[in-house]
Amino acid sequence: MWKQLTDEQLVKAALGEDPDAFGEIVKRWERKIFALCFGMLGREDDARDAAQEAFIAAYRNLSNFRGDAKVSSWLHRIAVNQCLTIKRRAKTRSEDFLDDETDEASRVFVAPLHQSPLKLAEQGERLIIIRQAVQSLPADLREVIAMKEFEEMTFQEISEVLELPLSTVKSRLYTALNQLRRKLERSPVEII
Amino acid sequence: MRAHINKTGCDFSSDVAGFIYDEISPVAKSRVQEHLRSCDHCSQEVTALSAARLSIHQWRQQTFAEMDTPVIVLPRRVLQSTNTGSFGQWISWLLRPPVLAAFTALVVIALAVIVQFRPAAVEIAQDLEVDRTTQSIITAQDKVINEPDTTREILVTPVVPKAAAADGPARAASAPTPKASRKTLLGARAEAAKASKGVNSIPSDRSVATDAAKLPQLSDFVENEDQTLLLSDLLSEVEPG
Numbered sequence: 001m002w003k004q005l006t007d008e009q010l011v012k013a014a015l016g017e018d019p020d021a022f023g024e025i026v027k028r029w030e031r032k033i034f035a036l037c038f039g040m041l042g043r044e045d046d047a048r049d050a051a052q053e054a055f056i057a058a059y060r061n062l063s064n065f066r067g068d069a070k071v072s073s074w075l076h077r078i079a080v081n082q083c084l085t086i087k088r089r090a091k092t093r094s095e096d097f098l099d100d101e102t103d104e105a106s107r108v109f110v111a112p113l114h115q116s117p118l119k120l121a122e123q124g125e126r127l128i129i130i131r132q133a134v135q136s137l138p139a140d141l142r143e144v145i146a147m148k149e150f151e152e153m154t155f156q157e158i159s160e161v162l163e164l165p166l167s168t169v170k171s172r173l174y175t176a177l178n179q180l181r182r183k184l185e186r187s188p189v190e191i192i
Numbered sequence: 193m194r195a196h197i198n199k200t201g202c203d204f205s206s207d208v209a210g211f212i213y214d215e216i217s218p219v220a221k222s223r224v225q226e227h228l229r230s231c232d233h234c235s236q237e238v239t240a241l242s243a244a245r246l247s248i249h250q251w252r253q254q255t256f257a258e259m260d261t262p263v264i265v266l267p268r269r270v271l272q273s274t275n276t277g278s279f280g281q282w283i284s285w286l287l288r289p290p291v292l293a294a295f296t297a298l299v300v301i302a303l304a305v306i307v308q309f310r311p312a313a314v315e316i317a318q319d320l321e322v323d324r325t326t327q328s329i330i331t332a333q334d335k336v337i338n339e340p341d342t343t344r345e346i347l348v349t350p351v352v353p354k355a356a357a358a359d360g361p362a363r364a365a366s367a368p369t370p371k372a373s374r375k376t377l378l379g380a381r382a383e384a385a386k387a388s389k390g391v392n393s394i395p396s397d398r399s400v401a402t403d404a405a406k407l408p409q410l411s412d413f414v415e416n417e418d419q420t421l422l423l424s425d426l427l428s429e430v431e432p433g
Binding site: 044123126178184 | 206208209210212213215240241243244245247248249250251252254255256259261262264265266267
């Protein structure tokens with residue numbers, strides 16, 4: 001029933017007190033929003049929490065949704081704000097964050113069985129460095145990297161969601177990659 | 193687009209991001225490729241940027257790609273609070289035609305009630321105001337009368353004036369009755385009170401004394417001991433209520 005409707009039509013239906021319509025929006029966007037949150041936060045648990053909170057916040061503020069913006073833009077903005085909030089919270093417990101770095105690496109990295117322990121350790125360490133390098137980017141650059149690499153959006157889609165000119169999106173991606181490259185070049189572990 | 197000119201002064205950066213992500217027009221792509229073939233510095237730079245991009249891609253493939261999509265659950269309390277407590281929904285409910293019609297009808301009824309009962313209410317308010325003014329005048333008079341001065345001790349004898357008495361019993365018969373004399377005395381007393389500072393103000397002893405001088409004197413009346421009354425007794429008789 002809902003599959004043929006656009007996001008905007010679904011929002012209208014949800015505003016007519018039909019929560020199932022919002023459920024369809026969640027189905028359509030949960031993977032992408034989760035990907036965005038993971039790219040922004042770099043930790044699975046935080047990304048899950050951020051995605052969950054983002055959808056709850058979206059539902060709570062459904063009546064404030066302006067029809068002049070796309071639902072995708074609106075959802076992404078909410079999710080990015082949620083990620084920034086969680087990131088700020090994480091800063092306050094930064095000591096704990098550093099303590100569980102090793103656990104984090106071993107948990108998220110699913111290594112092939114045929115590789116040697118040394119190789120596995122190197123790969124795990126490399127992933128941590130990449131993640132830390134991405135996480136150290138400014139929020140606006142991290143945002144476009146997450147959308148491009150994790151959501152696999154095109155430049156045009158990113159431009160529409162962020163309501164930015166296409167040239168700005170390209171410029172931000174170039175800057176993000178350039179900063180990332182410098183951070184990775186400084187790391188002691190060979191990246192590629 | 194903002195130009196990213198590299199160390200060699202080459203300005204091809206406007207197409208670099210598109211080239212790395214392969215989102216570039218064929219014409220621009222061939223232009224970049226042509227430049228990279230001739231410029232080692234730019235070639236190295238593009239290689240480094242591509243390596244950085246590949247790192248992120250690998251991170252994604254080895255972490256995120258393995259993760260399940262989280263099951264998003266909207267708590268029941270959120271659904272309930274949103275369905276019933278949203279301010280926007282209250283507003284939309286208020287703007288529904290039946291609610292608007294009922295509200296308009298209530299306003300009209302309220303206006304009709306106000307128009308109907310307002311004259312009576314104004315009348316009552318005016319009466320109350322008059323009562324208050326009267327009460328204040330009487331209070332002022334009482335104040336004047338109860339002042340401990342010489343006028344308090346005067347024995348008022350509402351009797352026939354001397355001139356009338358001199359004319360004999362016939363004139364005496366036509367002289368003012370005790371009741372009429374009381375009225376005369378009270379009228380003069382009220383005028384004296386009005387002539388003082390104000391209706392609501394309490395006159396000083398001196399002004400009371402001056403006012404008392406203006407009053408009819410005892411010598412203007414013929415004594416009639418049977419009708420002798422205290423001034424306070426007279427006032428208590430004529431005071432309303």
